[in-house]
Amino acid sequence: MTPVTLDYLLLIEALCGVSAPRKRKLDDGTIVEGSSAKRSPTFRHDSVAFAPQQVQLQTPAVPHPTSTPARRPFAVDESLSLQRHRHCKLLGQTTALDATLIGLGAFNDKNETESRVGTLRQVGGSEYFSTHADADVPVPDDETRALAEIEATVGQHGPALIDIYFRNVHPSYPIIQKSAFLDRLHHGDLQFNPPLLAAMYVLALAWWERDPELAQLAKPDTARLEFIAVNSLTVAMQRPKISAVQAGLLLLQRAKASTWSLTVQLVALGQDIGLHLDCSSWSIPEWERRLRKRLAWALYMQDKWSALMHGRPSHINAADWAVPEPTVEDFDEQIPPFVNPTSITTTTNQPASEENDIETDPETTKGLTIFLQLIKLTRLLADITDLFYSSTAKSAYARAGRFATTLVLNRAKPVQLRLKAWYADLPPTCKMDNYTSGLLSPTAYLHLAYFATEITIHRRIVQSLDPAHSDPYMLYICRSAAKTRLISALDFVNRLKPEHLEAFWFFASPTNLELIGTFGALLWVTSPGVEEREFYGARLREFRWTLGDSISIDSA
Incomplete structure (x- = not known):
């Protein structure tokens, strides 16, 4: 044996x-x-x-006269994956x-x-x-040293950067339980997960110049913080926790740091802690169930959009994904108030603090609404990439031969109708013109993702067209529809305001902008006539000028 x-x-x-x-x-x-x-x-x-x-309230315990009062436990102490x-x-x-x-x-x-x-x-x-x-897990580094390096890099600006993070990033990308984080911060527990803390600082530094006070001071070394975050994340991933997934996702919101290999690692790490499962009835704190659901869908979106960006197969399969979509209630930041088990008096009826209530600020509500809509759009994108760009789909189109366009169009119609319905049902807060002058609005990244999704369908249709064998009327209809989509996307870019450009952008946004240019170039090189070719050439030159002189988008 x-x-x-x-x-x-x-x-x-x-x-x-x-x-x-x-x-x-x-x-x-x-x-x-x-x-x-x-x-x-x-x-x-x-x-x-x-x-x-x-x-304890049913059978209250009487403390021993000489006993020491129990330390107030933090919310994470009761969790499954954040201890x-x-x-x-x-x-x-x-x-x-x-x-x-x-x-x-x-x-x-x-x-x-x-x-x-x-x-x-x-x-x-x-x-x-x-x-x-x-x-029990020996690692080549220690958290204390990493935290010391982080704090040495940001100096006394840590609290200000945390405030910027929760003001500009968290509303649009709510993958951290704000109340649990601040619960520890307010009670002096600064032993946070190093890569998570560093990643929060890195993203917050994108708005350094917008702060009147910070803009006058020397900006902390962003590259140094990112280096510390990446290295400490490698260590943290050996001890699977929610905080490691959070750190990785935040780092990937930096477009320059968005790599396919790290995305795949995070998917595996998420599966290690059961993020792909429905935790609705698990015996874990209610706030952790809400957080797990939001984090799971953030990981899902990271996987699907990364697959589109890098042209890779997705690592999250529908057959093994059991997480229900989050609802507004899942963004509740409330955690139960602590009750000292040695005390007979309960505080359970005390009102929660303002920071623990469901956020009611209009801009915060807009952020979570956009997040929910992006989840729905990403599910559509997942179906589109499976239908048109998977290996099995590629083989099916090759076998179809001169009937490939017909096959593509038959598959495209149902998802186009779903995409049209998604756009028509967008809440008013998600409309591009719904913004207040002088206030940052993250609405644009959602609409850019929509145009990228539309283009992903029409790109495959145009690729399937063969002027030598396609019906002339079908060729005209398909190219006209593609032209309309391109013009709409280009006009969207031209309408972007500073309120949009300086807000939070989802990590895939720079690539989504590039997809607009790629689609225009595809239509240009496949133009059947000189006049059409000149039209696309002029629009592409205008697009390049707009990107070069007017628009600079980073995900953070």
Whole structure:
């Protein structure tokens, strides 16, 4: 018998109690072993497992006169994937650890049981994670040194940069639980995840010059911060946590730093902590469930738009994606108020602070609405790339021969109708003309993504056209439709205002601008006549002038 097999059998024995000492069962079902009592496995929702104050209120404990008051726990202490000194990994259905066998173990009030592979935590009926101490994973660097380098780079400007981040980035890209972050910051806990903190600073520095006070001072070294973030992220990814995914996604919002390899790593890391699963009924804090849903869809969008940008196959498959789309309620920043378990008086009826309420600021509401609409658009984009650019689609068009255009058009019509319906149903807050003079508006990146999606369809249609075999009327209709889309996209670029240009831009925006130029060049070189060729040449020269002299877009 191999050591691996032996270890596995020993684990099963430990979980199932095969070789355990004799136990006796009380009338209430409690299993007694020695002097300790363990209950048979029972799934506990967060209303019990993560609300100790409710239990204490029923049976209040009287503190010992000499006892030291318990430290106020931070919100992340109760989480599954944001604990400061522990990390977790999802136990998938096909691993050697079968969920049914694990369920035979004895679980405590936190839905945890000890095993030879670490502490196993049940979050749902058949969903389990193995949790491990960060110290158990040796790494070549330490967080303390990385944090010191970060703070040395930003100096005394850290608080101002955090304020800029939550004012300009967070409303449009809400992948951080603001209240949980500020909860630690306000209570003096500065031991944040180094790559996450550095990435937040890096993005915030894009608005340094817009701050009247900061603009007069020397700007921190952005390249140095990004270097620290990338290197510390490599270390952080060895201990799977939500914070590592957040850090990676924020770094990828920098267009120059957006790489396919890091995107793929983040997808794998997200799967490691179960972001691809529906956590709606998991026994984790409600705020963490909301955060997981938002973060999961941010990862989904990163994967799909990166695949378009780099011409690569997506790594998130519909068959293995179970996350429901977030709703407005999932942007609630509220976390339950802390109740000291040694106190009989409860604070559960106290009103939440302003920072913990659902954001009601119009610009913040606009940001989250745009985020939700981009999710819907990205799902459309995923279908479009599968239909027109996957390897199977490419083979189908090759087999169709001179009927390839007909096949493309038949596939295009349903998604074009869906895209048209998406645009028609955009909320008023997402319209381009819905902005206040002098206030930054991130609406433009959503509309640019829409034009890029439209162009992705028409690009394939134009590529399939063969003047030697295509019906002349079909050729005319297809090229006319493509021309209309190009003109609309070019006019959109010309209408951009400073309020749009200086706001947050999704990481794919620079490439989406390039796709407009690429589409124009495709129509130019395939023009059947001199007049049409001259038209596209003139529009492309105008587009290049606009980009060179008027528009400079970075994702951050």
